[in-house]
Amino acid sequence: MKQRRHKTVGQALVEFALAATVIFFLLAAAVDLGLIFFTLQALRTAAQEGATYGSYPIVVTNGGQVTEVRLNYQEIFRRIRFSGGANPSGIVNLFDLNGDGIDDANQSAVFSASNPTNPNGFVIIENPRGPNPASLSGACATTTPQVDMRNAGRNCWIRVTVRYRYQFFFPFALGRDIILPVTFTMPIRSQFIG
Incomplete structure (x- = not known):
């Protein structure tokens, strides 16, 4: 009878070790998934x-006349930051x-x-036209006041992608970090008053 009880204690210890490993892994995964969700938001x-x-x-105006309509990428980056x-x-x-860390x-x-x-890059800003990306050339070019670049066929938009190196709180089998990208696209508006 004594020998049988000793065997049961050993079996319970092994079962606890296996169950605790799975429970800890699920808890760690839940924590990291929650942090990833908030990071993506x-x-x-x-x-x-x-x-x-x-x-x-x-x-851009010159003597009251509109000479160019362009994007200010430096300010867009500052707004993101x-x-x-x-x-x-x-x-x-x-x-x-x-x-x-820098x-x-x-x-x-x-x-x-x-x-x-x-x-x-970790911040990617795109618009649909032109060799000079800051210039809205091609179908998106306009110097005419109150011309809507959102009209059908113009395809004038800005797409901003922000990428982030997420470091896992519990780095197990998934590695130390992953890159999380998020993209947002908006139509470019040109309802400026001339």
């Missing part, structure tokens, strides 16, 4: 803020999208106003 807000600001292009406030806190640090303000690998469509 913050990135969506940042991308939406950048696209909304970029949907109202800058009107500050969409969470001036002091980064919470889940996502929008001042350090690539996770290297402010992204002057890192061309994160964003470059001279190459805003860089697919390897």
